Amino acid sequence: MLRITTSNMQDHKILASAALFRKLHDNRIDIYDVLTKFITSTININSMWVFNVSECVNKLEEDFGFNIPEAIVETCLRKRMKRHQLLTQMEGKYHVTDKFDKSDSLGASYREIQDEQDFIIGRLTDYIQSRSGKVLSEQLRNELASDFHLYFTGALKDCDNKIAISEFIIKNSDDESFTRKINSVEEGFIIYTAICHSSDLANPEPWCNNFTIFLDTEILFDALGLNGTLRKKIFDELYGLITDANYNTPKGVRITLKYFQETFKEFEGFFYAAQKTIEEGRQPHLAKPAMAAIINGCHYPTDVLFKKVTFIEELKKLKITVEEDADYYSDPRYIVEGTSEVSYIRAKYPELDEENVTNTLEIFTKINHLRRGVNNRGLEQSGCIFLTGTNATKKISYLLATKSGGNLTPYASATDYMTERLWFKLSKGFGGRKKTPLSFNVVAKAQVILSTEAGNKIADSFKDLQKKVKQGSLSMESAGVIVSELRSKLYMPEDFTSEIIGESTQFLHNDFIEDSIRNITLLTFKAKEAEAGKNTIQALQHQLDASAKVNEALEKKLSEKKQETLEKIQKNRNSQIDTRKKSLWLYKFFAKTEFLVSSFIIYTLPLCVLAAAIISFNRPGDTLLGNVSFIVGVIPMVSYLKLRQIQSYVLRKIRSRYRNRISKKYNLFPLTPFEYY
Template identity: 35%
Template sequence: MEEVKLLASASVLRVLYDEKKDIYDVLVEFIRQTISGRSLSAFSSVECVRYLDEDFGFLLPEAIIKSCLRKRLVQTEALTLNNGIYSVSNNFSSSSTFNSDFQESRNEYDEIVQRLHDFCSDNGLLNIRKEEIEESLETYLTRPDKNDKFAKDIANYIIKFENEPGFKDKLDRIEEGLILYTGIRYSPDLSTLGSWRGNLIIFLDSEHLFNATGLNGVLYKTLFDDFNELVNEVNRNKKGGRIELKYLEETSSDIESFFYAAEKIIERKGTIDPSKTAMINICNGCKYRSDVLTKKAEFIAKLARLNISQEVRAEYYSNSDFNVEGSDVLEGLIAELAESNAKNDDISSILKIFTKINVLRKGENNVGIDRIASIFLTESWLPQRMAFSSHVHDGNGAIPFATNIEFITEKLWFKLNKGFGGKSKKPISFDPIIRAKMTISNQVSKSVSSIYRDLSDKYARGEVDKDVLARIHHEIYKAPSRPEDVSIASIAMAHDFLNESYIERVINEKHLLEKQASDGQQAIAELATLRYQSELQKRAPFKAIARRQYAWLRILTYAIIPLALIYAMLSLYSPSDSALSIIFGLASFVSLVISIFRPKKIDSFYWRLSKYWYRKAINKALQRTSR
């Protein structure tokens, strides 16, 4: 049989669910196809489990498969059972519509993968193989705890085409099919769908407490409210079990530290990491430390109104059988997570939480979501990754010690038999568009936080100045670090913050701008000098003329005119004049000249007159040039 991917099978599962509305009937269609496709005449339930995995990617508990075989195929005499072997009878018939339904779903899936591959190729991933994209898409939709290297590209692809007619419907069928598949996988007894039998304690981490009280924004508050509505639906049924929402002592310590950090920020002894939406909302409007304490009290009061309380202290180490903190487990996880740069202390701390969960479960992890007694709800990737590690996870069908809100919401939805297409409003965590926006915002948030820490360290070491600090702070505060801020337009901005060398790039840009400014100022100065010199050259002839005019006026005044006057006096001389009268006459003339003439004033007047002639000549020359 042609290789079939889980996502294509999930889409078929969703289509068949619309037609059948009974999970057993839906699974029987896949079993019939496996029997006819492989031309089986006899097989065991273990073999049937393996065949379904190989043919459709469905890895289901054997108990579920046994129930389907016995309750649907043996009872209708399509199969006979003898000593654990199922034999195909003459009454067996394959589905008449399965192949057409499957081919249609497979075509939709192939189209999505091909377009995704084209999108990635057009956006820089030139040598990526189509098989890599298929694997990444499956990981993206089924294991959000894994930091897949193409998750950002897949999310960008989904957001780009979110408004294209029919595109979201195709993704919805895959997503809802996966919800049905994982619901079956984690429900060993499908006959109990619609009821909740046991008591469950869900321990919320600090981020979910902030989500519950609205400190992390509207969308995360809605995610929590959708989950909490399902919890309340369980608790409204007096005949079944109950679900309690609590938080661990470790989480309480985290909350105390968080609000203490807020106090220090208000006291100007710290700064806000712009990726921490809850911290921003706590600090907004606070002027004094007492304002933060008031918000902390309001936060605790809101949790109480939501029936969320701190765990009751208990003895978790009295029975070593349930302790998962062994040295071999710790060493195995450290080795497994070596490439992720996870800190050993963080791994050890998470194992302590897992021990608490396992003690409350009494080691029972394969009993269905409503019988596991406790689980840790977190959005942190590390505890989710550890929870699925073979060092602590029991394998197929076992409920992990930790999970995210999407997983638990899906399991509650399935267990309560809410279905699709009816009057029930689907949780927004089922929306692939919302998930894509959360993927991008989470990655941007991590990048912004990393940039913020690196920038603070560089500033403390004197490697960046206040201008760079202010510029980057201004930019990262505009980053789409909340899902509701993510759009096609903001993805380009997000790309900047997902660049590992963002700080260095900003510093280099600043240096380049400074150099360009410096070069520009130098060029302006040189141009001004050239213009000045050119102007001097143009004005030089006129200036020379003005200076000659000034010189001739002085010569005329101080040489020619006095000589002319002396000549005039001498012409008035007669032989009858005595020498004494001549001398007296000259002395009187000189005294008159000295009393009348003021050389400085005359020179100043001539200088102004020369400047006037000079300016007039320049203006005439400029007018001729402009013509």
């Protein structure tokens, strides 16, 4: 985004001031009241008991880094402080009254926030030192702190630390306290930017001018989700604000979304490239996540053509239409591109391609023509802007907007710039239960930055690969391997998470192609070593196979001999058992006889006793019926004798004597239990 920039010396102050501003505003304090607190503090710090508006503005910038427009400061002095009799005004100067509080009420809170930010910068320093394995010098520490401040002030300065800071923010994104503190800085800057672009904060007016937002190809891809879910959500939030703004505008005034013919040709060429990719079976363009989204699920070139038609129809549903071509060069005053401008931009940003610069300036000529050269009256009055997702376009726009010290409305900016302006135009504000847009979230911002940097790195690496292949310094086979590795590094913004941040961004800090070539060379060398080792292993394997065959034959012979021996032993054993069983028949005969005799005695003895009892108790006069009754009465008594238990006991004794006799005879070779019976 393009914000009010400050000098490096003031960055530290404004960061803490922005966070404090957000904190005070979060307590539902009116923005004018918050500014009044800062003005009160700067009056006390500098003992300005008599001052004019310009002096107050200058001291605010010195003390807190704020560069507030005089009109806003004047409103605070007159409508807040003078009205409450804290100040009086005489001959253009303000005088402090007895009711003015001369205690510095913000001092403690301001210093506390500065300490918090110093602690965060300390953690950032530790993170970078831990990642690099080196201790940073004092100069590098200062550069890191300066870059951390620039990260929030929205400067487009290129630096290695931008990537490291984004990594650090995502790495700590699970820490709620940390994210709350850095988001308070971001949201404080958003409020500060709104103040600097507003003439009246208390009574904001609806959007009163017709305004056109021209979208580049990347933003169109964002709109339909081809660049990932995070970028789509950010666009959807802007789209929702535009819808709200149109609802509140005067009759006939509208904010519309369009794209130029150049953009149409660009995404049409993109779909054509996807069509050729499917048709020829080639690899897709590496730096564009949208390409993967387009070709996924396509089996035939006609599938891509259908997706292109669907893409244009979906844009129409969102009321995003193509701008009709016109003669944008009819008035030379509005032409932006020229040799001098290209040279100026290339001198500031030598890494930018000349063709890319020229194409960007052609778009800016169209914007300037539609604005009729009105670039110094504010965004709303300018009539249009070009919304881009490309860093190069944002850099060029920022450079031209600030050229010669001016503060012009930029020709182009990012989605978050328009989101900020509409957010405050609609008086959304912060605090309470209000849900702030994703583009205000520093973690989401870091994810988008890393995704963009990864895409740029891949695109640059791909160009270098093509050069090396053409020069013959790299083979097609090696280039193919590197291309496959590059493709695995293409991440959507939401793919950068705290769990994998170190692994996913490692390639951004190194020369990816040179590292890959070294790895390929090393792998090739190892492959040759492995091939030589493979031959040795194969020779050894042949020897082992021969030895294994010999061992197998020996084991087979031993197994056969073992089996033969076991069979002989078993045969001898069976023979012994048969011989013994034949010699035991007499012992078994005696044992069985003994058992039968014992059983006969056990069961006949009670009957004999019963018969004797009948005879002894029989009287001459007893009848047959009486004797039968006597026998029937005595029989139940016989059942109590438990003859079966007696028989079992006798059987156990007979078996025991039988075993003892057998054991004495075969005491050297005891029989198994099965041989007894």
